[in-house]
Amino acid sequence: MSSRDEGNLNMEGVNAGNGGDDKKFVKEKNKLGSKYRNYFTGKFQGKSRKGEKSDQKRPQKGNTRSNSEPIPTPAPTLEPRPELPSEPTLIPTSQSQPRPQSNSQPQSQPKTITTVTIMPPKSSTSQPRWTSDIPKTTPTVVSDIESATHSIHSIFHDLKTITPEDANTLLQLFSSQIKGVQNDNTLLLEKTVKLLASQPEDSQIGKSLTASFVNTLWDALPHPPVRSLDKKFMYRDADGGNNNILMPDLGKAGTAYAKSVKPERMRKKNLPDPGELFDGLMRRGGLDGEEAFKGSPTGISSQLFYLATIIIHDLFLTDHEDMTKSKTSSYLDLAPLYGCNQEEQNAVRKFEDGKLKPDCFSSKRILGFPPGVGVFLIMFNRFHNHVVGMLAQINDNGRFTKPKAEAAKSAFDKYDNDLFQTGRLITCGLYVNIVLKDYVRTILNLNRTTSKWDLDPRVSETKTLLNKPAAEGVGNQVTAEFNLIYRWHSAISQRDEKWTNAEYARLFPNKNPADVTLPELLRGLHSMEAELPTDPSQRSFADLNRLSNGSYDDESLVSIFSSSVEDLSGAFGATNVPPIMRSIEILSILQSRSWNMCTLNEFRSFVGLSRHTSFADINPDPVIAKRLKEFYGSPDDVEFYPGVVVEKIKPPVVPGSGLCTGYSISYSILSDAVGLVRGDRFYTTDYTPESLTNWGYNEVQFDTNIDDGAVLYKLVLRAFPNHFQGNSIYAHFPFVTPETNREIQKDLGRENLYSWDKPKKKADLPKVEGWEECKKILDDKANWKVTWGAPIAVLTSQSPSDSTKTTGPPKIPPFCLAGDESINTTSRSLIISSFHDLPTGHGNKNDKEHPDWQSSIAQFYTDNTADLFDKHKVLIPNLSAYSNANGNGSATRNGAVAPRKTYRVDIVSDICNRVFTRFAAGVFDFPLKLGMGNTVDVNVTTDVEDGYTEEELYTALSTGFICIFNNFDVTKSFVVNQEARAVAKRLGDILMEHTNGGGIGGVVEGLKDRLHSLVHDDETERLAEEKVEKEKARLALKGYGKSMLQRFVDKGKKAGWGVERVVWEQILPTSAAMTANQSQLLSQVLDYYLSDSGSSHLPKLYTIAHETSKESDDLLLHYFLEAARLRGTVALFRLYSPSQAASQTTTTPHAPGTVVLLNLPLAHYDPVAFPNPETVVLDRNLDSYLMFGHGPHECLGRDIALAGMVRVFRIIVGLKNLRLDAGSSGYSRKSTAGESRGMKTVETEFGMAYLDDELATLGPFPKGLRVCWDE
Missing domain, CATH: 1.10.640.10 (Haem peroxidase domain superfamily, animal type)
Structure with a gap:
């Protein structure tokens, strides 16, 4: 056989089958033939070809086999034979051993059978299992090559059957394998089945794709399973057994150690002592x-x-x-x-x-x-x-x-x-x-x-x-x-x-x-x-x-x-x-x-x-x-x-x-x-x-925003809450000495976030529970000081010019609730006048363009509460049916009964939280992302960054409130402060931008330009602009927003404060103090009247809500305050720090420096101040209620807050047949006033806490309360 014949050995008979017309196939044929030409032309030095004698002498060593002996067949293997590597190295070996070449004449050699070892390329660095030598004889190599070329021919033939649609399916399959996820919306599974079904029975592509498809389906589920419904696998066994459900003794206590490394080196007889x-x-x-x-x-x-x-x-x-x-x-x-x-x-x-x-x-x-x-x-x-x-x-x-x-x-x-x-x-x-x-x-x-x-x-x-x-x-x-x-x-x-x-x-x-x-x-x-x-x-x-x-x-x-x-x-x-x-x-x-x-x-x-x-x-x-x-x-x-x-x-x-x-x-x-x-x-x-x-x-979950994910502080603070500050470096990073930690945190710019004091026992917290004593302490500014200065500084220290945000501790601002000095009194006057001194022309409640503040607020809450009900109420189909003659339907002339529609809504998350958040946005000009029906979502944005959704703004403002007033749990306090710093930074930046221009009106006007890019025809654009104007009108709070911010700035300048100080030290903490607590109190009031203890009042409330007299306003206010007294959770702290003069006239069992807790929920059940304390009484003195504080630090927005809450309360209790949703899964909690079936609550050492719908987190504010009503 000539070298040319050898080079085309594996192509014989192929062209006939191909018709000689496929040039691409011939090209592949020649490429494959040349790959192995070196072997068949005998260019390996010192190696013989079948039927030829070697040109070198070989020593007769070991068992040699003559040509007359049968050709050995490779032993069968349990594993499939691997495919040849793309660039194999062929190393022929012989049963006789070669000897070094010399210049002497070659001697005759016995006939031998040469075998070939197929190895991976020399450049390969991996060593897969199949790289052990695989002996192959010349006939088996020829057979493999012929088989390979047949497969190639089959693949080229199959490619002719692939349609563009099939090619797209293959591309999607490849993409899904790269991503590791399949988008079943494209019906890829069905397309794959269609592709496979269209392939001929002997199609190589079809067989390969079918195998891949089967593998994909197999890999979709674990084999064998690692989880089980058997209850014996539900918990850890005491001895560690059953961790692996199929090998229950793996890792179990009492089993032998495993041994990983095989010791192969012979150990010396005399090892060192x-x-x-x-x-x-x-x-x-x-x-x-x-x-x-x-x-x-x-x-x-x-x-x-x-x-x-x-x-x-x-x-x-x-x-x-x-x-x-x-x-x-x-x-x-x-x-x-x-x-x-x-x-x-x-x-x-x-x-x-x-x-x-x-x-x-x-x-x-x-x-x-x-x-x-x-x-x-x-x-x-x-x-x-x-x-x-x-x-x-x-x-x-x-x-x-x-x-x-x-x-x-x-x-x-x-x-x-x-x-x-x-x-x-x-x-x-x-x-x-x-x-x-x-x-x-x-x-x-x-x-x-x-x-x-x-x-x-x-x-x-x-x-x-x-x-x-x-x-x-x-x-x-x-x-x-x-x-x-x-x-x-x-x-x-x-x-x-x-x-x-x-x-x-x-x-x-x-x-x-x-x-x-x-x-x-x-x-x-x-x-x-x-x-x-x-x-x-x-x-x-x-x-x-x-x-x-x-x-x-x-x-x-x-x-x-x-x-x-x-x-x-x-x-x-x-x-x-x-x-x-x-x-x-x-x-x-x-x-x-x-x-x-x-x-x-x-x-x-x-x-x-x-x-x-x-x-x-x-x-x-x-x-x-x-x-x-x-x-x-x-x-x-x-x-x-x-x-x-x-x-x-x-x-x-x-x-x-x-x-x-x-x-x-x-x-x-x-x-x-x-x-x-x-x-x-x-x-x-x-x-x-x-x-x-x-x-x-x-x-137990980690949060990478807190200590970059570290969680050890949760264990330490939970074990010793009365000794560690919430930000103690000893609790947060105890694996490094404090001395080293200070260097680390200083380099990271976080030194001010932590307390470096060695832990020590905190003073006991006395509780004051009598109404008279609580009121007396609240009135006594000279001896009893507020304790909110440091937490307020957590928020205000994020201002651009406050260097304490990195060097600490934060500087306490001159905000009204931050202290009891004259500067704090000045702050209180500034805030009150900014809220109530509306521009000239306002004050006529009958003038819709220039109303007084009470009328402006009432109209705002009426419009926005109705809007929120329209957007969030859900029709309950199975309850929306015809009622019986004694039910809630109204009979017609012929005796038929009108249909009843029943709706459901979460009165806390969808109504209360959102309406008070909208009010805060209107008052302080915070940008909101407004849902515009089914046409387009409009983002109300500023130059600072995108605006908030209602949920986001509520979360931001409630975080600030918790930081100041409810950050009691030492295990959570550091987390709260970190979150509060982040929201304060963003809110403060927005307020700074708005004091220099913009505002909600101007921003909404600017939305029209955006709408032009989102809609295309004139009619659609006109309708969209009408929606914007409607939202603008509903959210506009006459006399507030940009107008009020300007009043703050102007009055602040008269007090000697620049714009930045007014924004960060006055406006920002004011905004944080007025949203979440209003929603909280209204939710608690509704919780009472929906409970077994208070539901008997609902018919009367329904009637009053539909009256428009001044007497109805007064009655609703008393109903509201009574339920707030019975369900409220507000507690206040005061520090006993008497002045020298005051201490001479004050008698108290507390030592100077003592912080006391005024337990107002219990004080509101004091029978001396509130006869029949468990009963709703509608003629109590309005000054007897302490949930808004009392004396010099009484809530400065009390009148505005009550006006808004009672207005929303009127709308809600005016719903027909108001009741708890039958599917509500709230848990009963006992209180002096009865049980709550709607809200999910637990009792903690810090008072009542509310669970979210997932029963995953606790907080001071109600998370949800689903109600139904009929229309």
């Missing part, structure tokens, strides 16, 4: 002239390593009876708190309302560590008990309904267990978020940046053509390697080293702690553990005494916590392990050897790190390197442990390296963190609001 290894490589101060203690180079505190201790003992608890097994599970399930098995879990449970026994934890071994570790667990204990208490109150649609007293014990057991197990899931949710968002961020030095990124293995992934998401919820089994990696004794601080020495001295009173042998230590620890009580609540801790309720004194626990935050931890690396740990380290080395662990280099190779090639590469310190060489002789013989301890440590890198561990450890612990979290079903596939409840899921 463990004691000598410790003394020469690990002992703190083990080098001449070296400081005994080396501190963390990044200022990490001992607190981080206390959490590390919890994590380590959560995952590793070697069974001393069988050292191959761990007595704890392989999951981050807080076993040190909850126990490793059911018996231990039962011992720590209270078996009452889902709670744990107070201030205790399960693990006995934790008592052998510095007290800071135990305090950390006690904080988790307190968080758990708080959580289950809230779960019981919220009751999540009846999920945690407490059984009746006469119910069977099994019902109470189920109630307790459901609360406990759900509380554990939520607490573990906070635990894992602390690990990922605080602990790992500090390890990676991300805490020194403002980056929102972090290493969260729970990242949501979508399968695409280029990415296959890592598996989730498949379980985990901890390994022996990581058991040894997590022995971080070099990080022990000097303080904790002293504590450990003292504990050894206590355990071995007659012996020098440094001389305690390993056997003595093990016996001593075993004896100590055996003597501890089985009941965790009976164990002593840190020499503290329990209180009568079983808990520890907060002051002692906070002291331990704070000092631990201030305690600098040790650095990683050689010669920094305290001498007292000598026996422990010897045990670690012996344990590593008993497990036959790999070498350090073998481990590094396994995890993908380069091998150490020299001792200096392991540790560049010449003394350490020299000692390593003396101990081991070769870098390849250095044992895994202590190798990971004595390795050189990484330098600080921002971000990247904060823990500064040894090189092998740093990569490994991140890998382990990913596996631990992503493999845990309860942190991935079952980490849902369904499992944790909406409230629980939200309670």
Whole structure:
């Protein structure tokens, strides 16, 4: 056969089938033939072709096979044969071995059969499984090529059948695979089926697409499943079992450690003595002239390593009876708190309302560590008990309904267990978020940046053509390697080293702690553990005494916590392990050897790190390197442990390296963190609001706008609310010492956001509940001062010229509610006159163009309330029918009954919140995005930025109000302040822009230009402009808006304040103080009259609402105030700070500096001030109501607020057959005045709180109240 014949070998007979007409096919034919021409023309040096003799001598070595022997057939394989690489390298081999070439004449060779090994290109760096040598003989290669060319021919033939529509379908399929999501609105599934059905039966494209289609459908669902409806998988097992629903024992407590690395290097017979290894490589101060203690180079505190201790003992608890097994599970399930098995879990449970026994934890071994570790667990204990208490109150649609007293014990057991197990899931949710968002961020030095990124293995992934998401919820089994990696004794601080020495001295009173042998230590620890009580609540801790309720004194626990935050931890690396740990380290080395662990280099190779090639590469310190060489002789013989301890440590890198561990450890612990979290079903596939409840899921969730996602402050502040300020640096970033933290936060420009004071107990908060005493304090400005100055400064400090927003603390502005000085009185006068002194010409209530303020406000609320009802009411079809003769329909002349239409609306979110928000927008000229029916959404914008929707503006203004008046919960206060700063900045910038021009009228006028670009015909444009004018007329508040802003500025100038100060220090806090509270109070009034206690008044209210007399106005006002008294939640604070003169004439049991809480809700039930306090009485003195304050700080907008609220109240109670929506899922809450069935409320230590519709968040303002009425 000639070389040309060989070059076209695989093309024989093809042209005939093709008709010789397809030039494209011939081109492909020649290209394929030339690819293998080198092989068939025998251009491989020293290699023979079939039927020819080699031109070189080959030594007769091993088994050679002559040409007469049968050609070997490759052995069958269970795996499909892979396709050839695009650029293969053909390496012929022979059964006889070649010899080097020489200049001598070639000698005759026996006939041999040459085989070909097909390898990937030399440039390839990947090593897939199929790259092992695949022997192929010449006939099989020819057969493969012929098959390939036939496939190519088939594909070219199939391409002729593809229509443009099919091509578009293929393009959509490819696009969906790239994106990982399919837009089924395009009917892509149906188009795909149509394409596949149109292909011939033998179509290569059809077969390939069908296979791809099947794979896509298969991948749409998990195989095998990772979730189950079986209730045994609903909660964590006490021993960690059933995490993987198909392998229930995977990671279960009591199972053996896994082992990752295969040790292949032969171990030397005489390994170094463990004691000598410790003394020469690990002992703190083990080098001449070296400081005994080396501190963390990044200022990490001992607190981080206390959490590390919890994590380590959560995952590793070697069974001393069988050292191959761990007595704890392989999951981050807080076993040190909850126990490793059911018996231990039962011992720590209270078996009452889902709670744990107070201030205790399960693990006995934790008592052998510095007290800071135990305090950390006690904080988790307190968080758990708080959580289950809230779960019981919220009751999540009846999920945690407490059984009746006469119910069977099994019902109470189920109630307790459901609360406990759900509380554990939520607490573990906070635990894992602390690990990922605080602990790992500090390890990676991300805490020194403002980056929102972090290493969260729970990242949501979508399968695409280029990415296959890592598996989730498949379980985990901890390994022996990581058991040894997590022995971080070099990080022990000097303080904790002293504590450990003292504990050894206590355990071995007659012996020098440094001389305690390993056997003595093990016996001593075993004896100590055996003597501890089985009941965790009976164990002593840190020499503290329990209180009568079983808990520890907060002051002692906070002291331990704070000092631990201030305690600098040790650095990683050689010669920094305290001498007292000598026996422990010897045990670690012996344990590593008993497990036959790999070498350090073998481990590094396994995890993908380069091998150490020299001792200096392991540790560049010449003394350490020299000692390593003396101990081991070769870098390849250095044992895994202590190798990971004595390795050189990484330098600080921002971000990247904060823990500064040894090189092998740093990569490994991140890998382990990913596996631990992503493999845990309860942190991935079952980490849902369904499992944790909406409230629980939200309670432990992180927010990257707060501390860049860190969440540890939630645990600390919930455990010790009476000692920490909400912005305490000790609570927010306890993993770094305060000294280092100040440098970090200063560099980030956030130093002013945090309190740097050491935590201390706050003063008790006395409560004043009598009406007379409350009124007296409110009237006594000389002795009792307001406390709103600092929170108001949170808002006003965002002004451009206020430097305190970065240097802090914020400067208290001269706003009327910020203090009790003369400057505050000036502010009050300015605000009152700006509101009431309308321009000349106003004041005639019959003049629609220039009305007085009362008429202007009344008309505004009438028009906008009606508009909101029209926009948000929903017809209920099944209730909108003909009523019976005794019902609500009206009979006609022939006896028929007129149809009744029933509507539903959320009276809080759709009416009250929106109408008062519109009022604020009208008063202060805030821009709103206005819905323009079905034609076009019109954005009312300014030069500052886009306007607000009604919901957005309400949220902004209510956030400001909460910041000033309702920021009681210390665990939420920092979040509220951060949100308030953001909304204040935007509101203030808008107000500044509007004081220099613009305004709602001018902006709406400007919308006409925009409409020209959105509509095309004259009629449509005319209708759209009419809508704009209609909205403009309804939102315009005569005499307010731009006009009032100008009055503020003019009057401020007379007081010596520039425009910026007037805007930021007067107008901004005024706007924040007047919206949310009006909606709140009106909602509470409606809640009362819709409840069982107040609904009897609705018929009378309906009648009064349709009257227009002055008497009806007065009656409605009294009805309103009585319900506000019965349902109101307003409480006020005052600081006792008497002047010298006033203190001589004032008698009070309170010491100067005392802050008291005026409990106005209880004061309003005082029978002396309000006879028959539980009854609506319509002739009470209007001055007796204190919900608007009293005296010099009475709400300055009281008259305006009451006018607006009563006007909206009139419209709502005037609805026919007003009632609660039958589908309302509100929860009853008992009060002196009865029960509320409409609003979802819970009782907290700060008073009544309202839940949103999802039962996810709590707040001081009602979130919703659905009502129905008939028309």
